[in-house]
Amino acid sequence: MVLxxxxxxxxxxxxxxxxxxxxAMLAFGMYLQYGQGLEPCPMCIVQRYAxxxxxxxxxxxxxxxxxxxxxxxxxxxxxxAGFGAFVAARQSWLQWNPPEIATxxxxxxxxxxxxxxxxxxxxxxxxxxxxxxIDWTFLGGSIANWSFICFVVMALALVALFVRQRAAR
Numbered sequence: 001m002v003l004x005x006x007x008x009x010x011x012x013x014x015x016x017x018x019x020x021x022x023x024a025m026l027a028f029g030m031y032l033q034y035g036q037g038l039e040p041c042p043m044c045i046v047q048r049y050a051x052x053x054x055x056x057x058x059x060x061x062x063x064x065x066x067x068x069x070x071x072x073x074x075x076x077x078x079x080x081a082g083f084g085a086f087v088a089a090r091q092s093w094l095q096w097n098p099p100e101i102a103t104x105x106x107x108x109x110x111x112x113x114x115x116x117x118x119x120x121x122x123x124x125x126x127x128x129x130x131x132x133x134i135d136w137t138f139l140g141g142s143i144a145n146w147s148f149i150c151f152v153v154m155a156l157a158l159v160a161l162f163v164r165q166r167a168a169r
Contacts, residue, residue, distance in 0.1 A: 011070055011161055015062035018077070018154055022055035025150060032143070038135050043091040047147050050084030053077070054154060067165060078158045085151035091144035 029048060032038045040048070054077045061073035135143075 011165060012062045012065070014157065014161055015058040015070070015074065015077075018157060019055045019059040019062060021150070021154070022051045022058070025147075026051055026055070041091075043087055043094075044143070046087050047084050047091075047144075047151075050080050050087065050151070053080030054084065054151075058158075070165060071162065074158055074162065078155055078162075081151050081155040081158065085148055085155060088144050088148035088151055092142065092148055095142055095144060 026048060029040070029044070029051075033040055057073045057077035057080060061070050061077065
């Protein structure tokens with residue numbers, strides 16, 4: 001109950017907290033990639049873009065007061081969270097039901113050596129890991145599973161924020 005009251009009295013703090021959580025998740029993804037050597041797959045890269053969208057939109061929404069500002073930028077954040085949840089759910093499904101032939105990307109150095117730069121740069125952002133591989137788990141859940149949970153929690157928090165703001169009117 002206290003959390004719902006906080007959404008009504010301090011919506012900008014809630015938005016800033018969501019933005020900070022996204023930045024922390026992105027930092028953890030970078031740690032897993034560069035510190036632990038896990039290669040992100042194309043779906044992981046798309047989920048990172050969705051996280052960036054949620055972080056930017058909630059960050060902008062937290063900068064100013066005003067219901068229109070909150071609903072506009074918060075709505076874009078909600079769309080980004082929904083898209084991220086969809087991609088994470090699809091990747092989780094692929095991990096639980098892997099296809100016989102899984103192709104998700106190419107080797108980074110092979111792309112740079114074999115293709116012109118104008119063609120290699122878009123390929124780099126597609127990722128090179130296998131979308132069906134489970135390289136890391138925490139409490140039995142893969143990165144895609146945890147990503148889905150986080151996106152859903154962010155989306156629910158945004159919906160609750162919108163509902164509480166509308167009720168406070």
